[in-house]
Amino acid sequence: MWSSSLLVSVLLAARVGVSQQLAFSPTSHIPQDSSRHPSSAQYDTNNDDISTTAESIVSVLSSSSQHTITLHLLQRAKCIPLLAHIGNATVFAPTDQAWTDWADKHKPKPKEDDEQSFIQEGWLGEGGLDEWFKTEDEVLDIRMNESGRNEEDERGLMDNQNWLLRQHLLYHMLNYTLPPSFFLATQNSGQGIGNITIETTLLYPLADEPKLPPTPEPGPPWLPRGGEGLLGGHGQRLRLAKIGEEEEKGRVGVDWNGEGGAVFWDGKGWEVEEPEPTPKPNKTDYGNMMLLKDKEKEQLKGIRYARNGVVVGIEGVLDMPSSMEDIIRTHPSLKYLSHLLTFTALPTPLPDSFATSPHITLFAPSNEAFSSAFDDIEKGYLEGPYGEEGTARILAGGVVLGVGKGHVGWSDTLGNRSLETSSGLDLLANSTGPGQLSINGTDAQTVDIFASNGVIHILPNLLVPENFTLLNSAEKMLLSLNATRFVSLLRSANLSHAYIGPSGSDGHKKNKEGEGWTILAPTDDVLDTMDKWGGGWGAPIPHVWAAAEQGDVEVIDELEGSADVAILLDGKVKKPIQDASPLAALLQYHILPGRLLPSDIKDGMLLGTELKTSLLDGGRQRLRVDVSERFQRDRNDWEAIGEGEIRFGGATVLGKPVKTGESIIYLLSSLLSPPDDVLQTAVSDLQLSTFIAAVYAAELDKAVKRTPATTYFMPRNRAFNQLGLTMRYLLLPEGKDELRKVIKYHAVNEIVYSPDVEYGKKVYTTLEGGKIVIDRTKGKNGSVSLRSPTKWEGYDSGESLPSNGELRSAKVWHSDALTNTGVIHTIDSVVMPSDVKITIAKLIRGSKQSTMGDLMMRVGLGWILEGREPDEGEVTVNQLRGLVEDDGNGDKEPKIEDLALPSYTLLVPSDKAFSRINITHYTNDKQALLDLLKLHIIPSTSDISANTRQSDRKEPITPPRDGQPISLDDDLVYKTLLSSSKDKFGELAFRATGDNSFIVGIKGARGNDQNMGGLGNSARIGQTGRATVRWKRNHNSPLNGDYEHWPDLDGDDQDGDGDGKKKGRGRNDDEEEEGKRLWKDGMTLGGGVLMIDSVLIPYQPSWFSRWGWLVITLSGIGLVILIAAVSTGWWWMTRGKDENQYEPLEGEEEE
Secondary structure (H helix, E strand, O other), X not given: OOOHHHHHHHHHHHHHHHHOHHHOOOOOOOXXXXXXXXXXXXXXXXXXXXXXXXXXXXXXXXXXXXXXXXHHHHHXXXXXXXHHXXXXXXXXXXXXXXXXXXXXXXXXXOOOHHHOOOOOOOOOOOOHHHHHHOOHHHHHHXXXXXXXXXXXXXXXXXXXXXXXXXXXXXXXEEOOOOOHHHHEOOOOOOOOOOOEEEEEOOOOOOOOOOOOOOOOOOOOOOOXXXXXXXXXXXXXXXXXXXXOOOOOOOEEOOOOOOOOOEEEOOOOOEOOOOOOOXXXXXXXXXXXXXXXXXXXXXXXXXXXXXXXXXXXXXXOOOOOOOOHHHHHHHOHHHHXXXXXXXXXXXXXXXXXXXXXXXXXXXXXXXXXXXXXXXXXXXXXXXXXXXXXXXXXXXXXXXXXXXXXXXXXXXXXXXXXEEEEOOOOOEEEEEEEEOOEEEEOOEEOOEEEEEEXXXXXXXXXXXXXXXXXXXXXXXXXXXXXXXXXXXXHHHHHOOOHHHHOOOOOOOOOXXXXXXXXXXXXXXXXXXXXXXXXXXXXXXXXXXXXXXXXXXXXXOOOOOHHHHOOOEEEEOOEEEOOOOOOOHHHHHHHOOEEEOOOOHHHOOXXXXXXXXXXXXXXXXXXXXXXXXXXXXXXXXXXXXXXXXHOOEEEOOEEEOOOOEEEOOEEEEEEOOOOOOOOOHHHHHHXXXXXXXXXXXXXXXXXXXXXXXXOOEEEEEEOHHHHHHHOHHHHXXXXXXXXXXXXXXXXXXXXXXXXXXXXXOOEEEEEEEOOOOEEEEEEOOOOOOOEEEEOOOEEOOEXXXXXXXXXXXXXXXXXXXXXXXXXXXXXXXXOOOOOOOOOOOOHHHHXXXXXXXXXXXXXXXXOOHHHHHOOOOOHHHHHHOOOOOOOXXXXXXXXXXXXXXXXXXXXXXXXXXXXXXXXXOHHHHXXXXXXXXXXXXXXXXXXXXXXXXXXXOOOOEOXXXXXXXXXXXXXXXXXXXXXOOOOXXXXXXXXXXXXXXXXXXXXXXXXXXXXXXXXXXXXXXXXXXXXXXXXXXXXXXXXXXXXXXXXXXXXOOOOOOOOOOOOOEOOEOHHHHHHHHHHHHHHHHEOOOOEEEEEOOOOOOOOOOHHHHHHHHHHHHHHHHHHHHHHHHHHXXXXXXXXXXXXXXXXXXXXXXX
């Protein structure tokens, strides 16, 4: 079938493609869910799982006489270089006969002259496969002659066909290599039903061929241009049925219950038998194939491995999944649904199209679901000309427009989770694996029908709210006051009947509770003034008002019907929420449930409005009320209201309120604008700029804006600055994961307004997944604070200490900044989640200084950097036996101060400081280097402190400041790892300077070291950072997920009143005592890093300093002896001389 010249050209192209293989890493582009099975781990053909028998995949295909068409199509679609770029690949290669049979079945019929079109529905033209064996120029000439189109149009059609062919071939490829054992069925093999696994291909479906950019976009060559495809950045899936033990052939492309698909090829067509690889791979590689049984080898004859992957021959062509629209039209179980939908212009809240809208998860009701749910009258409405609106409301309860962040809800990715549909309905999905799915407790009838733009699960029932009523039309009523334009807008938005139309026996509209409404309405004069000064309407959302004036507004369903609709979710009754149009949302923000009299209004109240959005998880958007001091003194003085004594959302009340039936109306001086998103609200506060910058650095800006029903406790800028090196590390690219967790930990997964916070302690769940405790104290100076809980799985801090080891709680500085997704509270410090591990190594990386870390690793002190306990070898080598504490408490409950493992505070000189010393001397002398480093390490182990005299040591009296690992104060002395040796100059003393900084020096060091030119005895402390506390083994059960109220979190609420006080003892005293446990001996339980500007050199006193006193003493004694000897001799000599010279006088006689 092929000419020799064509075969030569293909082989040359393959060799060129292989030579370019180094452009991409073999495993750097594995699909996003490739961790589902062992085969999609980082599989390397040089490892012990397979044997390499060919140079490349192209060489394998070239060696088969049954895959010439596959090889040629790969060449025409320019996939040969692509295969060279993929380091590990799996190619499902149809045989020539498979391609021929498929082409005969899918070859389009010739069109009549009047049916000629430029639209190409598939890559196979009227000429069949024969066209693809001609050159492009030959095909172009033939087509131009037959169609009469010009060259440009015909080339555009051919380019589209080439792109479609490439898409089809990509569906036959995986960018990971399946090992031999993966194709063989076992009793416990793989995922899915029986021995069926789900694989991810290189096909990223697109609705249309994207335009070729001027310059190639970065990334793998198989990714689509201009987007992530219709599956939320995920490759299309296909199922693989493994080879059975009872002569059952393996198949690929089977449906959800294992039927259909293309059978594995029997291998009869390789030009030569599989040779022993040359060069021979390692023995283990080749042995894996040899270990297979003869029967298993026979079953794998159609599968051949190459250096860069594996070729799996199949006896059929895999058809790409069609669009969701085509599946609905053709699937037998969805025939009635297909009859009800027109597909041309789907009504809201359905997606724009079931053919091109991306990442849709559809829980489609079957024919039987409609038959059992509706009677003939209701079916007649659905099948009528206006019934598609009802069909949309029914179907929207099963349409999920992106699971999570725009993903598709395949059964193996759902797990046990809540899904929000396009109608606002919450679904409870439960899946234990592929092919197994239940929604709200009902098993799906058909699971995982793969579509090009999502997935379809067919259910035997409708997913609609409880008490759903199909025929829910309502009348519209009017109310006239001095706000006719406001009333007109309510009519335009279909809200007049719900709020201001007559309904009850008293002639006035009532809400569900039988009460009226509080309506905040701008007068016509106000709106006219806004027209004049705004150049239009001048409203907070001008385009909404301008559209309303022209009658061009998007209306919402009447709320009369939806007010009585409720669904049951996790045992709680909630109303389904469908987001209103912008105009309706703006108007609903002016309406409050119930009649709010002036006497009921208090300053600072947060009133719930009728604006309920999915961003608030169905909750009411709040509105702040401000009341003047004068009005608070006399609440019944209605005359004073018109003088600006009450403001709703910043708008002043004009005149006295007007009662009307059960409702009341306040006329406002301006329109009210609903709260903005979180980031826009935070931008207005300059104290939150660091938090906003951190959100963007963590790439969480979209999530922060869109995460519904969330309370953000945002630390102010000063709090982030106090983190020091920790914050510097978090802002590094390698710290992005930890930064994301820190930000999410400050977001509570529900809305918590400050007036709703109860006294005492309560545990909340954060978006990070951990728990956080909110504590409200009583009294005139009562406050709201946050702290880490004492119980966190894997981080046992006992019964009273916070699991993150922080010294103090974060206080709420400013509360209740309203947003469209909840509320913002400003706090004065950062609360670190307990599962964020900040090690000394990370703090050093945050300082961007590397020398100290390199030296620590060089001498074997890397365990301090890594935040782990040393092994026996590290203890012995570094002469630390007896200096580091073992976790040897056995099964006994440890003391509260011994719950944490030993920690260390590391003084880290800058790289510039190390450049000023002879670093070569220390690298050549390991003992000197070890002593140097020990002098910079302050341990927390108590036995080191006990080895020396403590009488002259000043104890820390104040806890470490935020971000500091140890207490810093005048004359504080800390022992280092050098203190326990014979060297008595191993302690470090700290002294405060006048500029609010500190100097550290070697205690007892005298004068300047002559050898170091005066350097090495002291250094100035710069930035600091705390490391994470390392708790010992768990001694308590983890926090119960259902534990909401926790008034006795610290074990100090003995009187049972929930105020957290012990009998006869103040709560502040308990907190102070508890806090001292967190900074034992002045050091935090986690230790950390102090940056210094000089290297501290171990002090070695001079010869005179050590022995001078003895020399002086001996010299003095000798001098005294010498003087005494001289004096005695002199006295003796002079005495004898005096005696010899004496003569009696004349006449003197002896008596």
